[in-house]
Amino acid sequence: xxxxxxxxxxxxxxLVGIANSQSVLAEFEVPTGKISNIQSYIMRDTILLSVxxxxxxxxxxxxxxxxxxxxxxSKQFNTTLIGNSPLCGISRYxxxxxxxxxxxxRKNLILKAMLHNATDDALKLAEKEIEIGGALIGxxxxxxxxxxxxxxxxxxxxxxxxxxxDVQSEKVFDLPFDxxxxxxxxxxxxxxxFTSFSQASSKFKIYKIKNELILTVDLTLTxxxxxxxxTVVIINIESxxxxxKRFADNQLTYFRSFISNNKLYKASVSKNxxxxxxxxxxxxxxxxxxxxxRDTTFKEIFVYRRIGADFRISHHKETLYSMMKTSTACLPxxxxxxxxxxxxxxxxxxxxxxxxxxxxxxxxxxxPIAGIIDIVATNAIMQMREPPGISRYFYVENNCDRPAxxxxxxxxxxxxxxxxxxxxxxxxxxxxxxKGYFDYQNGGIGLYQGHRDDKNKLTLIKFDKTSSVxx
Numbered sequence: 001x002x003x004x005x006x007x008x009x010x011x012x013x014x015l016v017g018i019a020n021s022q023s024v025l026a027e028f029e030v031p032t033g034k035i036s037n038i039q040s041y042i043m044r045d046t047i048l049l050s051v052x053x054x055x056x057x058x059x060x061x062x063x064x065x066x067x068x069x070x071x072x073x074s075k076q077f078n079t080t081l082i083g084n085s086p087l088c089g090i091s092r093y094x095x096x097x098x099x100x101x102x103x104x105x106r107k108n109l110i111l112k113a114m115l116h117n118a119t120d121d122a123l124k125l126a127e128k129e130i131e132i133g134g135a136l137i138g139x140x141x142x143x144x145x146x147x148x149x150x151x152x153x154x155x156x157x158x159x160x161x162x163x164x165x166d167v168q169s170e171k172v173f174d175l176p177f178d179x180x181x182x183x184x185x186x187x188x189x190x191x192x193x194f195t196s197f198s199q200a201s202s203k204f205k206i207y208k209i210k211n212e213l214i215l216t217v218d219l220t221l222t223x224x225x226x227x228x229x230x231t232v233v234i235i236n237i238e239s240x241x242x243x244x245k246r247f248a249d250n251q252l253t254y255f256r257s258f259i260s261n262n263k264l265y266k267a268s269v270s271k272n273x274x275x276x277x278x279x280x281x282x283x284x285x286x287x288x289x290x291x292x293x294r295d296t297t298f299k300e301i302f303v304y305r306r307i308g309a310d311f312r313i314s315h316h317k318e319t320l321y322s323m324m325k326t327s328t329a330c331l332p333x334x335x336x337x338x339x340x341x342x343x344x345x346x347x348x349x350x351x352x353x354x355x356x357x358x359x360x361x362x363x364x365x366x367x368p369i370a371g372i373i374d375i376v377a378t379n380a381i382m383q384m385r386e387p388p389g390i391s392r393y394f395y396v397e398n399n400c401d402r403p404a405x406x407x408x409x410x411x412x413x414x415x416x417x418x419x420x421x422x423x424x425x426x427x428x429x430x431x432x433x434x435k436g437y438f439d440y441q442n443g444g445i446g447l448y449q450g451h452r453d454d455k456n457k458l459t460l461i462k463f464d465k466t467s468s469v470x471x
Contacts, residue, residue, distance in 0.1 A: 022421055025445065025462040026072045029454070030064065031055075038447065038458075040384060040438045041090045041141070043097070045070045047440065049447075051458070052084040065099075065116075068460065070441070077121045082114055088136070088381045089145040093164055095119055098126070100145055100162070102136070102377060109136060109377060111147070113165055128165035134158065136377035138188035140208055144168065148188070148206070148213065148380075152180040157213065159237055173235050175215075176244050182217075188380050189259075193337045193414055193444060194437040197306070198387035200258055201331040201351040207259055211237050218256050218266075220249070230257050230266060232281065247279055260336035260344055263287075265398075267334035269327040269350055276334070276348060276406060278398065288404035294324045303349070304419055306391040311435050313422050323350065323392045333391065337413065339465075342400040345413035349393025384436035384447070414444055418463055422446075431459075 030051060037052040047068040054061055061083040068074040085101040088111070092098070097116040104110040113126040134151040145162040155178055161169045187202035189195055191209060199205075207214040215233040228250065234243040247264065249255060255268040264279040271294070278288030292298075298321035305318045330350035337345045395416050396406040412420070418437065425431075433450025443464045451457045 021417055021465075022446075022461055022463045024072075025460045026066075026068045026074050027460070028066055028074075028076075028458040030449075030456050030458055035449070037084060037086060037382070038384065038434065038436065038449075039087050039382070040436075040445070040447070041087065042438070042440060043090060043092060045441065047445070047460070048090055048097075048099075049458075049460075050087055075121070077116070077123070079114070079123050081123060081125055082112075085112075086378075086381055088139050088147075088377075089141050089162075091141060091145050091162075091164075092118075098145075098164060102132075102381070109134075111162070126165045130160075130162065130165065130167060135183060136380050137183070137186055137206060138190065138208060138380045140190060148208070150179070150183050150186075150376075152183060155180055157215075157235070159213070171237065171240065173213075173240060173242065176233060176242070177231075184376050186376065186379070188383075190383065192383070192439050194384075194439065195258075195335050195337075196387045197333040197335065197347075197349065197351040197391035197393065198308075198353070198389055200335045201256055201333040203256065205257075205259075209259070213237060214259055216257055216259065216264075220254055230255075230264065232259075232264065234281075245281065245284055247284070254332055256332045256334060258334045258336050261338060263336075263398075265334050265336050265346065267332045267348055269324075269330070269332040271325060271328050274324060274327075274348070276346070278404070278406075288398075288406070290406050292320075292324070294321060296321065298324070303392050303394045306386075306393075308386045308388045308391070311386065311431060313419060315419070315423055318392060320394065326350075330390075330392075333393070336398075337415065339411070339413050343411070344398050345409070345415065346396045346398050346406050347393050347415065348396060348406075349391060351389055351391050353389040384438050386435050414463060414465055417465070418444065418446055421461075421463070 031053055035051050035053050039050045041048045049066040051064045053064055060080055062078055062080055063082060064078045066074050066076050082101050085103050087099060087101050089100040090097060095118050097118060099114045099116055101112055102109060103112055109132040111130040111132055115124050115126060132149055134149040136147060137150050138148040140146050147160040149158040155175050157173045159171045160167055182204055186204045186206055187199040189205050189207045203218045205216045213235040217231045221228045230247040232245040253268050253270040255266055257264055257266040262281045264281055266277045268275040274292040276290045277286060280287045299319050301320045302316050303318055303320050303323050304315050306313045327350050330352040333349050333351040335347040339345050395409055397409045398406050431448040431450050435448045438445050446461045448459045
């Protein structure tokens with residue numbers, strides 16, 4: 001397997017042709033001064049973008065909204081009604097958009113709503129409000145707003161379905177182990193192509209996949225666990241049925257897992273050895289195993305490196321050899337994205353936090369929102385921003401034709417397409433203040449701020465999967 005990977009990575013050194021794969025969808029000028037808490041939500045083919053700004057003259061927080069259509073046309077409306085309260089979802093009922101937002105702190109988190117009339121842009125606050133009753137773990141929109149809430153006193157997960165400002169249903173699920181001391185370390189993994197390496201390096205994750213919530217815990221002997229294993233709890237949201245699976249591990253090094261397409265991908269890293277295992281969740285069986293043993297041949301094989309704090313990305317500055325050598329100071333990180341009905345992209349690497357204290361999801365505790373709501377809720381709703389830290393990684397592919405192996409990418413996956421585009425731009429010099437990503441239609445959107453020629457410009461770049469690869 002060692003020599004197969006050496007050959008794989010030499011083949012992997014490709015020239016990427018990016019032809020008509022990205023375009024500027026929209027650009028906005030924001031007022032001079034501090035902007036923060038950029039959020040995005042999708043309503044069919046329309047993007048709702050919200051940006052918090054401040055008016056230092058009047059000491060007022062202004063939330064600016066941009067509705068962007070698929071043709072790039074947009075309209076804007078602003079409000080001071082909700083200050084800098086973070087959004088957590090959006091639903092449409094007849095001609096009204098319900099823009100849900102959060103207020104309160106920790107034990108007293110409150111869900112509120114502002115109504116936006118789609119015809120005349122009139123805004124008003126909903127009279128009702130809803131007590132969350134626990135820590136907000138995640139949200140999603142599907143014929144209403146859904147909230148995942150953890151109650152540490154009862155050690156239960158709750159799923160609330162919100163219709164306008166009424167709790168239409170509440171489903172409660174007991175957990176098979178006490179999670180009250182660890183819930184603040186949860187990374188919420190929604191169905192998205194843009195899970196960050198910071199999120200993926202967390203040992204506690206909760207996924208929303210179709211009609212299931214899947215909770216995973218990766219614990220090694222080096223983390224004071226009594227057993228080195230991955231525990232997977234699968235909860236059917238409709239029926240309440242729970243399944244607990246445990247995947248024992250004999251590795252003494254750190255490992256982290258990721259779930260995609262009913263498979264558990266588990267990556268282990270050490271100074272001299274990288275190991276990726278693939279388990280079938282339905283049968284609990286090990287169906288694939290790939291390893292890389294550090295060798296001097298890897299000094300010629302380059303990996304991607306992201307430095308989140310200043311938005312730098314490179315591909316020809318660090319090798320796989322050096323990445324493995326420094327891996328003991330990092331956490332393993334593996335992200336898997338579904339590219340089509342057969343192929344998935346496996347992004348295999350390490351994550352190192354170089355900026356001190358952080359929480360899963362990549363938000364520094366100094367983020368303004370963290371002073372308003374619990375940091376767990378912050379992690380749940382602020383998924384888009386590039387996290388701090390240093391990520392080193394490479395791309396391989398797993399497909400239905402060869403499910404037991406990861407092999408050379410035949411096509412450039414969406415995230416690699418964005419990587420290569422940003423490298424071609426020399427992003428550090430072009431955009432300096434912000435970047436983040438979200439799913440849109442069959443591709444994705446990159447949102448950038450701080451252009452060297454116009455610091456107050458927000459740029460939305462649409463990426464389509466029309467890339468080509470030439471050797």
